[in-house]
Amino acid sequence: MGRRRQCVGDPGTGLVELALAAGQILDRPTLAELTIHAPLVVATPGTALQVVVSDPASDAPAVTIFGRERPDLGSWTMHAEGRLAAARTMAESKVGAPGPAAQTLPVDDVYAVLTDRGFTYGPAFQAVTAAWREGSDLVASLDVTGLDLASHVVHPVLLDAAMHVLAVGGLGAAETPDSALVPFVWSVVRVGPAARATRSPRGCPRRTAWPMPSASL
Known part of the structure; x- marks a missing residue:
C-alpha cells in the first residue's frame, strides 16, 4: 500500500472503487463526482468501512x-462523498x-522519485514497467501479475498505477520539488469492459493551473 509520512494508507482509488461498486449494485454505474476529504489510514487489527447511498x-x-480505525471503537470519519449516475455512452477507448x-x-527511477516526494509504494503498487x-497521450505498461482483476469493478492498484504515469511524464509534481499532486476530486468515472484486463492504460494530461488528466483503461 502507499505510505505517506509513515502512515500506511489505502489509496484514494480504493474509495473510488467502493463508490463504483455501490453504483453497479444500484444500476448507477457512472461515478459523476467524488471528493476525497480525508485519507483512509489502515490500522491494526482492522479498519471498518461504511458506504451509504442516499435516495x-x-x-x-x-x-x-x-471509516474508522477499529471496527468496534471510535467515531466514524467521512472520507469521501459524491454522486452516482446512470450509464452514459462511452467514446471508443484508446487503450x-x-x-x-x-x-x-x-521509468527506472519513477518510484524513487515518488518516494522522494513523500509516497513510498509497496511491491504490488510498483506496477509501471x-x-x-x-x-498529447501518456501510455503506460503495467505489471498486474497476481491481481484479482475479475473480483473488482476496477482494481484500486490498476487505477492508482495508471496515475503514476503522470510522474513519469513530469506532470505529477507540485510547486515544490519534494512534494506531489494527489488526485482528490474525481469526475465522470466510467468503467469499460477492458478495465478488468488492461495492461496498457492511456492518460491524456491537460494543463490548466495544475494537471487534470483523463484516462482510458
Whole structure:
C-alpha cells in the first residue's frame, strides 16, 4: 500500500472503487463526482468501512464513504462523498500499445522519485514497467501479475498505477520539488469492459493551473 509520512494508507482509488461498486449494485454505474476529504489510514487489527447511498432510486443518488480505525471503537470519519449516475455512452477507448512514433520515457527511477516526494509504494503498487509519450497521450505498461482483476469493478492498484504515469511524464509534481499532486476530486468515472484486463492504460494530461488528466483503461 502507499505510505505517506509513515502512515500506511489505502489509496484514494480504493474509495473510488467502493463508490463504483455501490453504483453497479444500484444500476448507477457512472461515478459523476467524488471528493476525497480525508485519507483512509489502515490500522491494526482492522479498519471498518461504511458506504451509504442516499435516495438510491433517484437519477443522481448521493454516495458517502465513512471509516474508522477499529471496527468496534471510535467515531466514524467521512472520507469521501459524491454522486452516482446512470450509464452514459462511452467514446471508443484508446487503450492499447503505443504507435511506432511514440517516444519512450524512462521509468527506472519513477518510484524513487515518488518516494522522494513523500509516497513510498509497496511491491504490488510498483506496477509501471514501461511508458511512452504519443502526441498529447501518456501510455503506460503495467505489471498486474497476481491481481484479482475479475473480483473488482476496477482494481484500486490498476487505477492508482495508471496515475503514476503522470510522474513519469513530469506532470505529477507540485510547486515544490519534494512534494506531489494527489488526485482528490474525481469526475465522470466510467468503467469499460477492458478495465478488468488492461495492461496498457492511456492518460491524456491537460494543463490548466495544475494537471487534470483523463484516462482510458
